[in-house]
Amino acid sequence: MGNDRTGQSLGQNLGQKSGQKDAYSMILEAIDVGVFRPGDRLVESDLADRFGVSRTPIREALQRLETQSLLARDGRSLIVASLDHNQMAELYVVRSELEGLAARLAAKHATDEEVQVLRDMIEEDRKLMSDPNALARANRRFHRQIHLASHNRYLVQQLDLVYRSMALMATTSLAAQGRSEIALSEHDAIVDAIAARDEDAAYGALKGHISVAFRTRLKSDAEAAAAE
Incomplete structure (x- = not known):
């Protein structure tokens, strides 16, 4: 166990x-x-x-x-339970759309204090670059802060369900070499768009972030399967 x-x-x-x-x-x-x-x-x-x-x-x-x-x-x-390839792909599609919407709404509704909290989280997360598991937990906290900054309780509830299913993935994409540095740069871009109140840019930045994470996971899974 x-x-x-x-x-x-x-x-x-x-x-x-x-x-x-x-x-x-x-x-x-x-x-x-x-x-x-x-x-x-x-x-x-x-x-x-x-x-x-x-x-x-x-x-x-x-x-x-x-x-x-x-x-x-x-x-x-x-x-x-664990997720097969199709389940994982379906989950990422839903996650991408819902997270993008959360970023769009955060750009519209987030308070200045909430934006600063997001920036502070990124700086704290830079100290965890050598620990993928700790960074994965911090990453989840960062994303949830964006969900909360959307100020839409129903969206937050749906994203909680998505993240519950994400826990069924045995590994984190942040363990891939170089991914943690790129992910934090992507986080910077997301927060910059939210701070600028640019709803389209925030939506696109977060969707792009999820897309890169998905591609990284697919590549890691393919490499692991080839090594078996």
Whole structure:
């Protein structure tokens, strides 16, 4: 089940922080932050111990996650689902359009303070260039800040669903050589367009950013398949 020692520690922390958080939210968060990775087997008793809850809510949470296609059957076991090539392509199409819209709306509605927060995030992220996993988490935070700056709650909800499915990708495109530097330059261009209140430029910059990320992932996946 992933890196067991690290996963156990992170899982316990999630459980401790959760308070009254339900089992579904705790398991979902564990998938989101990488405690459980695609292909990991989820066992009711292990999860109940990890999160300090009874097996009944765990069972109900697993059933709910299965109906949402975040978990898949492997014989009698449930494992964290993974995305095939077509699913990944479909997800990127939806992500590109929704993120582009978020950037367009952010250019229209973001406050000066929200724009400054985005700039500060980019500067902080430059310190993470040597750690793709940490940079991936920071990247997600940056994109969510753009979603929030759109000031459209329904769009934010839809993008949360998209990012939930993004967690089913086993690797990050930011691990590709040179991608982190390019990605941060693209982030700069997106924020510049938002700050300039140029809705078309913000839309285009974010869509272009997602397109490059998708191409990078496709290339990495092809190289990994050729090496097998």
